[in-house]
Amino acid sequence: MIPGTHVEFPSAAARLPAPAANVLLAGFAREGVIVVIGNALIAAALTAVGIGKSFFGNLVFSEAIGLSIMLLLDLGRFHLQRRNALTGPRLAVAMVLAIVLGAALGRGVASLLLGLDLRKAFATKDLALTGWIALTATLLVTWYGWSRTRIAELSEQVARAAWQREAAERTALGARLQALQAQIEPHFLFNTLATLDSLIASDPPRARTLLASLNRFLRATLEASRAQSETLAAQFKVLDAMLAVHAMRLGPRLAYALDLPRDCADLPVPPMLLQPLVENALKHGIQGAVEGGRIDVSARRDAQHLELSVADTGSGFGTTPGTQGAGVGLANVRERLTALYGDRASLTLIENVPHGLVARVRLPLPDAAGANTNGAAP
Structure with a gap:
């Protein structure tokens, strides 16, 4: 009952x-x-x-x-x-x-x-x-x-x-990542504007070329700062525009090359991930050397990981705190990787023989990353 x-x-x-x-x-x-x-x-x-x-x-x-x-x-x-x-x-x-x-x-x-x-x-x-x-x-x-x-x-x-x-x-976390990825090296803008000012009077065609490259870079950077992810091809285009501006400023003191295989072009990556590494290579590796140097940006993948590298032929380890991993740009990249991937991603710095530095980022591929434990899209 x-x-x-x-x-x-x-x-x-x-x-x-x-x-x-x-x-x-x-x-x-x-x-x-x-x-x-x-x-x-x-x-x-x-x-x-x-x-x-x-x-x-x-x-x-x-x-x-x-x-x-x-x-x-x-x-x-x-x-x-x-x-x-x-x-x-x-x-x-x-x-x-x-x-x-x-x-x-x-x-x-x-x-x-x-x-x-x-x-x-x-x-x-x-x-x-x-x-x-x-x-x-x-x-x-x-x-x-x-x-x-x-x-x-x-x-x-x-x-x-x-x-x-x-x-x-x-x-x-999203707001923090947006703030981190929206940082633009102010010295780059100041130096570029100063170069542009001098070229307007001495070499107007080069000034127009520099202005077009700067406009392309700033537009792409602004779009990337608002996005949660972008393809590696889009990020390489931003780096190409950025290095083109620097090449206009530094002349023969800077040579660069971008190597993006077809099987990596459409992979999603965090926006503006490589830009701080390239800026670090320019600031601490190339600009400080009288003879200048070369920067190579490349991508490779295997079954489970994507490996990105920024190699320069500059001063290498021990010259400035930035080359020892204490720079704001490197700390920014490490913090973003930790927030997005935890211990499944890494940033390592190794010596580039015979001289210079290689910054190497290792990311899990999207199909190998699984659900993001931090809830943020890469």
Whole structure:
């Protein structure tokens, strides 16, 4: 005679629309199984303490009464939900009515099934005993249902809080990455504008060429700063425009080459990833050497990784703090790699024989990277 176990309380049920028919049927079937099992346990307990003539008789009475109470309680709750009138007091009234009417209905049905006299089924003593047992079982199951509902609500709150915290972390990470990738070396702009100013008077055609390269570089850099990812081909175009500007400034002191294989061109990479490395090679490797030098930017891939390298023939290790990995540009790249890939990406600096420096970035390929644990797109 255990009544419904999925009692919905006003805090949740009053806000929910009437469930679909299949959901109601599934819930009713699940509840019915629990009620049948609980009724069998109650029948066994009554038989053990000497109430009733046999276990079979107690089982029939217990099942008939319990299922009747469950049916009436579900009908009352469904009626209140349809009218959007399910409140605590009304649910309590529906529960009392279900217990009283269900106990009487169940005893009548059980008596008919067992062939007993209906007048004995409604004896005051038997009705009172049935009512107390039904009330006790109903209170226990109601407490159980409330506990499950409360646990579900708390679990939902915890999940919602975790989702909100993760969303806030993703937003903060995105803003941080945007700030990091939007950094442009100010000295590059100042030096280029100074060169442009001198070329306007001495060599107007070269000034126009320099201005076109600068315009191409700034446009591409602005687009990259707003993007979450870009292809390696697009990034190499930015580097080509950037090195073309520097070549106009430095003349024969700078030579450069870009090597991008076809199987790497369409791979997605973080925007402006290589630009700080090229700037570092120019500032600490080429510009500081009287004879200048050469910069080679290349890409290679294997089954699981993409390897990008920026090699220069400049001063190499030990000349400036930047060449030892303490420069802002190198720190920027390392921080972005950590934020985007964790320990699945790396930046290493090695000596370029016979002199110079090689900055090598190793990234997981998109199909090998899997889901990004930090929630940021590469």
